[in-house]
Amino acid sequence: MRITKKWPLAAVTGTxxxxxxxxxxxxxxxxxGSASFVIGAGxxxxxxxxxxxxxxxxxxxxxxxASVLQQTFQPQDGYLRGTSNYVPALADSFTVAPDSKxxxxxxRSGLKFADGSPITSDDVAYTLQRSLSKVAxxxxxxxxxxIANPQTDITAPDPSTVRIALSHPSTLLQKFLAFQTFxxxxxxxxxxxxxxxxWATDYFAKQSTPSGPYQVASWDPAQKITLTKNxxxxxxxxxxxxxxxxxxxxxxxxxxxxxxxxSIDVALNLPPKLVAEAAKDPNLSxxxxxxxxxxxxxMNNTDPVLSNKLVRQAIxxxxxxxxxxxxxxxxxxxxxxxxxxxxxxxxxDPSGTKTAYPTDIAKAKTLLAQAGVNGLxxxxxxKASDAKATQDATFIQSSLGxxxxxxxxxxxxxxxxxxxxxANQLQMFMGAWYSWGEDPIYQMNFLMRSGVTTNYAKYxxxxxxxxxxxxxxxxxxxxxxxLSQDAQRQIIDDAPWAFLYTEDQLVVTAKNVHGITRxxxxxxxxxxxxxx
Amino acid sequence: MIxxxxxxxxxxxxxxxxxxxxxxxxxxxxxxxxxxxAVVRAGQYATPEQIAQLRAQFGVDQPVLVQFGHYLxxxxxxxxxxxxxxxxxxxxxxxxxxxxxxxxxxxxxxxxLIVGVPLGALAAAKRGTAWDGLVRLGTIIxxxxxxxxxxxxxxxxxxxxxxxxxxxxxxxxxxIDPPGxxxxxxxxxxVLEGKFPLAVTAFQQLMLPALTLGLITAAxxxxxxxxxxxxxxxxxxxxxxHAFGLPRRTVLVQDAFRNSLIPVVTSIGxxxxxxxxxxxxxxxxFSWPGLGQYAYQALQEHDLNAVQGFVIFVGVGYVALNFxxxxxxxxxxxxxxxxxxx
Numbered sequence: 016m017r018i019t020k021k022w023p024l025a026a027v028t029g030t031x032x033x034x035x036x037x038x039x040x041x042x043x044x045x046x047x048g049s050a051s052f053v054i055g056a057g058x059x060x061x062x063x064x065x066x067x068x069x070x071x072x073x074x075x076x077x078x079x080x081a082s083v084l085q086q087t088f089q090p091q092d093g094y095l096r097g098t099s100n101y102v103p104a105l106a107d108s109f110t111v112a113p114d115s116k117x118x119x120x121x122x123r124s125g126l127k128f129a130d131g132s133p134i135t136s137d138d139v140a141y142t143l144q145r146s147l148s149k150v151a152x153x154x155x156x157x158x159x160x161x162i163a164n165p166q167t168d169i170t171a172p173d174p175s176t177v178r179i180a181l182s183h184p185s186t187l188l189q190k191f192l193a194f195q196t197f198x199x200x201x202x203x204x205x206x207x208x209x210x211x212x213x214w215a216t217d218y219f220a221k222q223s224t225p226s227g228p229y230q231v232a233s234w235d236p237a238q239k240i241t242l243t244k245n246x247x248x249x250x251x252x253x254x255x256x257x258x259x260x261x262x263x264x265x266x267x268x269x270x271x272x273x274x275x276x277x278s279i280d281v282a283l284n285l286p287p288k289l290v291a292e293a294a295k296d297p298n299l300s301x302x303x304x305x306x307x308x309x310x311x312x313x314m315n316n317t318d319p320v321l322s323n324k325l326v327r328q329a330i331x332x333x334x335x336x337x338x339x340x341x342x343x344x345x346x347x348x349x350x351x352x353x354x355x356x357x358x359x360x361x362x363x364d365p366s367g368t369k370t371a372y373p374t375d376i377a378k379a380k381t382l383l384a385q386a387g388v389n390g391l392x393x394x395x396x397x398k399a400s401d402a403k404a405t406q407d408a409t410f411i412q413s414s415l416g417x418x419x420x421x422x423x424x425x426x427x428x429x430x431x432x433x434x435x436x437x438a439n440q441l442q443m444f445m446g447a448w449y450s451w452g453e454d455p456i457y458q459m460n461f462l463m464r465s466g467v468t469t470n471y472a473k474y475x476x477x478x479x480x481x482x483x484x485x486x487x488x489x490x491x492x493x494x495x496x497x498l499s500q501d502a503q504r505q506i507i508d509d510a511p512w513a514f515l516y517t518e519d520q521l522v523v524t525a526k527n528v529h530g531i532t533r534x535x536x537x538x539x540x541x542x543x544x545x546x547x
Numbered sequence: 548m549i550x551x552x553x554x555x556x557x558x559x560x561x562x563x564x565x566x567x568x569x570x571x572x573x574x575x576x577x578x579x580x581x582x583x584x585a586v587v588r589a590g591q592y593a594t595p596e597q598i599a600q601l602r603a604q605f606g607v608d609q610p611v612l613v614q615f616g617h618y619l620x621x622x623x624x625x626x627x628x629x630x631x632x633x634x635x636x637x638x639x640x641x642x643x644x645x646x647x648x649x650x651x652x653x654x655x656x657x658x659x660l661i662v663g664v665p666l667g668a669l670a671a672a673k674r675g676t677a678w679d680g681l682v683r684l685g686t687i688i689x690x691x692x693x694x695x696x697x698x699x700x701x702x703x704x705x706x707x708x709x710x711x712x713x714x715x716x717x718x719x720x721x722x723i724d725p726p727g728x729x730x731x732x733x734x735x736x737x738v739l740e741g742k743f744p745l746a747v748t749a750f751q752q753l754m755l756p757a758l759t760l761g762l763i764t765a766a767x768x769x770x771x772x773x774x775x776x777x778x779x780x781x782x783x784x785x786x787x788x789h790a791f792g793l794p795r796r797t798v799l800v801q802d803a804f805r806n807s808l809i810p811v812v813t814s815i816g817x818x819x820x821x822x823x824x825x826x827x828x829x830x831x832x833f834s835w836p837g838l839g840q841y842a843y844q845a846l847q848e849h850d851l852n853a854v855q856g857f858v859i860f861v862g863v864g865y866v867a868l869n870f871x872x873x874x875x876x877x878x879x880x881x882x883x884x885x886x887x888x889x
Binding site for chain 1: 582584586587589590593594595597598600632633634635640643647699702703706710713714715717831833837840843847849
C-alpha cells in the first residue's frame with residue numbers, strides 16, 4: 016500500500032472573499048486584519064502535544080503542529096467533514112511493506128519549522144518516540160499501532176526517511192499518525208530543554224516549535240492566545256485565515272452574547288439551549304455536526320445491586336431517551352444503539368434511529384420484579400460544572416422514579432468526580448466519550464474490555480474481550496465488522512451502561528464566517544476559515 | 548507620637564499573626580478537599596504508573612507534615628509552588644493577574660462609594676420619608692440580587708441591546724494593543740504613557756463590570772452611612788447646632804455628614820470583602836482575567852498550590868488593607884489614639 020501527496024491542505028473549499036475586519040473601536044495594531052478571526056472558547060492550559068489538556072489546548076496544538084499524514088475533507092451541509100482518506104502532509108509518501116512488518120515514511124524536501132530550521136526524519140522519529148513514551152498519556156495508543164518498542168522500532172536511517180518496525184499489522188496506523196498528538200516537534204530544541212522528565216515536557220507546555228500552519232504570536236494564559244500564519248509551513252499558500260485569536264470566555268452565556276453583537280466570530284461549546292436561540296438569529300450560522308460523542312449513564316457492574324444484569328436492563332428501560340434528546344439537547348442529538356454509534360463504521364444501527372432499549376416503564380418494573388429487587392435506591396453522580404449532565408440526571412431521576420427506583424443526584428467538583436470515577440467509587444455516573452479516529456474496536460477496547468482503566472463501569476464479559484482482542488489484530492474489513500457487531504450485541508444485552516444519545520458537535524459563527532472543519536479528532540482546523 | 552508608634556507596632560503584629568493563621572489554615576483545609584490533582588492532570592487514558600509519577604512530581608505522595616514543611620519553606624521565600632494545571636509558578640501567575648483584579652476592584656469600590664455615600668446620607672436626612680423607603684428598598688434588592696444574574700442582565704441590556712458599553716470580551720476591544728506594563732492596570736498605564744484615547748477605551752471596557760460589581764457592593768455602604776448619619780443627626784452636637792440656629796444645610800453637611808464619614812472608612816474594609824467574593828463571579832462572567840477567574844479554574848481542577856496561593860494573596864491584601872485603614876482611622880479619629888495611649 017502506498018500513499019503519495021495529491022491533496023493540498025485546503026482540499027475542498029469555495030470562493031474566498033475576504034471582508035474587512037469589523038470592530039467598533041479604532042485599532043491601534045495590525046492584529047485585526049481582514050482574514051483574522053476571534054473565537055470564543057475556554058483557556059489554553061498547556062501546549063504540549065502529549066499533555067492531557069483542555070479542548071482549547073488540543074485545538075491550538077492541532078493548528079500549530081503538522082503530522083506526517085493528514086485527513087482530507089469534503090463539503091457537507093455547509094462545513095468540511097473529515098473523510099476516511101488520509102494523505103501525506105509532511106510526508107512525501109507513506110508505505111507499508113507487503114508483509115506488513117515495516118512502514119516507511121519519506122519526508123517532503125525543504126520542510127522547515129516556523130523558526131526556519133529544517134524538519135528532518137530525526138525530528139519525526141523523536142516526536143513519535145516521545146508521543147509513545149512512558150511520560151505520554153498517548154502511549155495508550157501503542158496496542159493499536161503494532162509498535163512493540165518505540166525507542167528501537169522507530170528509526171531515521173537518513174535525513175528524509177523514517178522507518179517503523181511493526182510487530183503486527185495495524186489498520187489504524189495511518190489514522191493515528193495523522194493525530195495532532197504526533198505533530199512534529201523540533202528535536203534539537205527538545206534535547207536542549209530535556210528537563211526532569213527527559214522529554215522536555217515543561218518546555219513544550221509553555222513553548223512551541225511549530226511545524227504546522229500557524230505559530231504563536233502572543234499568549235496570555237489568562238486571556239487569549241493569538242496564532243498567525245507560519246510562513247515556513249509547506250502549504251502556507253493554502254492557509255486562508257492569517258490570524259486567529261482564541262479568547263478565554265469561561266461563561267457560555269456571555270460567549271453567546273458576544274457572538275450576537277459581533278465581538279467574536281465563532282463560539283465553541285455553546286449549550287443546546289443557546290444554540291437553539293442562535294438558530295433563530297438571521298445573523299448567525301449554526302453548524303449541527305453529527306458526531307459519535309457518546310453520552311451514557313454508567314452503572315458500576317461490581318456494585319452489589321447493579322451487578323445483576325436484570326437490574327441494569329430494567330434501568331435501561333426506564334430512561335426517557337426521547338426527552339433527553341428533545342428537552343435537554345433541544346434536538347441536537349442522535350439516538351444511540353449501543354457502544355458503537357451509528358456514525359461509526361460497523362454500528363449495529365447504521366440508520367441512527369434506534370435506541371439500545373426503548374423507554375418502557377412497565378417492562379422495567381417487570382424486570383425488577385424478576386430480579387427480586389424492591390425499593391431500589393441509587394446514587395447518580397455528575398460533575399457540578401456540567402449543566403447538561405445535571406439536566407440529564409434530573410430527567411433520569413424523574414423517569415426512574417416512575418419505575419419505583421429512587422435516585423439521589425450527587426453533584427461533585429470535577430476533580431472529586433474524576434478521582435472517584437478512577438477509584439471505582441461511583442455507583443452510577445454520567446459520562447461522555449469520544450474516540451479520535453472513530454474506530455469501533457478502538458472504542459470498545461477502551462470502554463468495555465475487562466481490566467482497562469477507562470472501562471469505568473468495570474464491565475467484564477470474556478466473549479466481548481475475545482472479540483475485541485481479535486478485532487485489534489484483524490485487518491480484513493469483513494472480519495472486523497463481524498467481530499465488532501458480535502461484541503456490540505453482547506454489550507447491549509449486558510447493559511453495562513444506559514446508552515443515552517450521541518451529542519452533535521455544535522459550532523455557531525457569524526453569518527459571514529465559513530470554512531468550518533470537522534476532522535475525526537473533533538478539533539477545528541483554522542486554515543480553511545474565511546469570510547464571505 | 549510614642550503612642551502612635553506602639554499602636555502601629557501592635558497592628559503590624561496582629562496583621563502578621565493573621566497572615567500566618569491564614570497560611571496555616573488554608574494549607575490544612577486544602578488537604579481535606581476531595582479530589583486528586585494527579586488523576587485530573589494525567590487524564591482519562593493515564594496508567595496508574597503515570598498517575599503515581601505525577602503525584603511524586605507534585606509532592607502529594609509525601610506525608611502531610613513534610614508537604615507542610617516544603618510549603619512553609621516556599622512561603623518564606625515568596626514561592627507559592629507550581630500550578631499543577633499549567634506548570635507555571637503560582638506567584639508569577641497571580642502577580643500577572645493581580646493588576647486586572649485591582650483595576651476592577653478599585654473602579655467598583657469608587658462606584659460603590661460614589662453611589663453609596665450620597666444615598667446613605669440622603670436616606671438618613673430624609674429618614675422615614677418615601678426617599679428613605681426607596682433607598683432602603685434599593686439596598687435590599689442590591690443585597691439579595693444574585694451577582695451572576697445582575698451581570699448577565701447588564702450585558703444583555705446595556706451592551707447588546709442599548710450598546711451603551713462595549714461587549715465584555717476582553718480588557719480592550721479587538722485589534723487594540725494594550726499600553727506598556729507599568730502598573731498592569733490599563734487605564735492607569737495609558738494615562739501614564741499619555742495615550743488618552745486608549746485610556747478612554749480601556750475605561751469604557753472596564754465600566755460595565757465595575758458598575759455591576761460596584762452597584763451590588765454599594766448596598767453595605769448605604770447601610771453603614773445611613774446608620775452612622777442617623778446616629779449623628781440624633782447626637783447632642785447636632786441638636787446644639789440646631790439650637791444655635793445654624794442653617795439645616797450647614798448642620799447636615801458640616802456636622803452630621805463629616806462626623807459620619809469615619810465609619811465609611813471602616814466600611815471600605817467590609818466592602819473589600821464583598822469585592823473579593825463578587826470578583827470571582829464577575830470575572831468569570833465578564834471574561835476579566837483576574838484572580839477570581841484563576842481561583843475558580845484552580846478549584847475545579849484541584850490545583851491546590853493555585854488555590855492556596857489565591858487565598859494567601861487575597862488574605863494578605865485584605866489584612867494589609869485593614870492595617871492601612873486602622874492607621875487612617877487612628878489618625879482621623881482621636882478616640883482611637885487616646886484609647887491606645889491609655
